[in-house]
Amino acid sequence: MEPLPSLEVIKLDEAPLAFTLATLFEPSSVLSQKLVPQLHEKLKSSPSPPTSYGELIGLAIDQVRTWNVDLQAKFISGHPRIGETKNLSMLSAKEQGANSDRPTVQPTPPKVLARLAHLNAYYERCYPKLVYIVFVNGRSRAEIVRVLEDHLGLAHSLSIDEPALETADPVDVGSQKWLDELERAVRDVGLIAKSRLIALNVA
Template structure:
């Protein structure tokens, strides 16, 4: 089950202490906001969110990262399927406008910087990025390339994609994606908590 991420996603996060007592739909909305909408992540974290209090959003994100790493280490076919469902939920970098309805509002904003630049140069690089995404997903079936962009330009990101494709290690790839998703989630949490502070 997934709430619509575009309707209220830029609202502040609820106080972390209130999370266990909130409706499940709201708990899942928090996960969707910090990570990306993923039924597998909802299923993985539902019992934790309902029963375990967290001292901070960083602690919650660490718990999600820990659960994903445990799935990776377990290596059963079912665990692999759940993990790849979560890791594959992230939008492709440079996703075309026609496909952005499947992308969370925060992902659209994060990618806006990556897609900025002179029009002709930007179009050429977008083509390269599309080709790299296709090559990456051919090399690592079931995965999407995920990186914490953090202000880096498209050229730097594409060099990183090339490095990871050439390395060809799917286990290391899963580890990097888990870490990147947690880095992105921490950045989102920080920004949304600043929004909360500005409104209070």
Template sequence: MPFLPPITSLHTLPDPSLKHVLDLLFEPSPPLHALTLPVLRSTTFPSYSTLIAAISAQLQALAKSGSPGDIAKLSEILCSHPRLGEKKVETVSEQSRKEQAQLNEGKEEERKELERLNGEYERCFPGLRYVVFVNGRSRPAIFENMKARIARNDIKAEREEALQAMCDIAADRAAKLDKSDNSSL
């Protein structure tokens, strides 16, 4: 089982170790690495929840800037998360595999519906991938959430919701992986 190093040691770790920490919390994403490494190098965080909040603020700033370059970078970061229910994903983290395990089981028609909804979502929101904190939710609950977000058809709101989900996932992973700092999450 992977683990997180003590939060107070992050600023002293070499870049490959910092990237590994980011990959454990989020998903492997070179644009996220480039965005956050300078902050990780220059700041000591009291907890992983504070670190995740700082990264969330950076991502929110990208979303709010509205510049095409920032939006493209943000989209690439969000798309580092695998499609829900996708069985063969080479770059997916072990955490994603475990988190989505229940979605990969079940009836064939549910799997096809999830695949259909992923496609509909990506047509509605080009350049984005549906990101949600699954947290034990059933396929029908996920389907309803996807349908509601597609029906809302608001790209800015969608970016906000996907960012929040990404950070909720990171906080949950931190709580599970950080054996030295659980009390501060």
């Protein structure tokens, strides 16, 4: 994987900043069209630019938090859903694998993948406009199944269609519960980005 540009270079040009943020946060249109130019302007005018990539991530997350909720939701949607196996970046594949020492997704039982797909769909009915983001932190997909079930207040199961999607009780967009969930997701995106610094040997 191509190394991250130096912090000095990042401050001078949008292109290396865009590459760095896309690597740490996953590429998305809202990142390239909104976050990169906003953060670049801040870096150019700041008397005390970040002295570490961790600080840069913190500045980026702080900027995202100033956006309206629709833009924040689009930002977290740049991350792949838990359990996806196709079109993953190398870092996403490594994070979602059972063995963090190998840069590829490890075999996951089909029932676990099917359960995750159902839980993701159920979550997205409960929280309209949001996708489930969580800092995996080395946990397997089977462990994340239980985490997501607990988060949704569901019984532990490997059913691929229970509870039925139509039984999900949607949270009102913009309600406190929905905003709390959005805030948690943005925070976890920041945690994921910081964990990637370790994988890139720049922490």
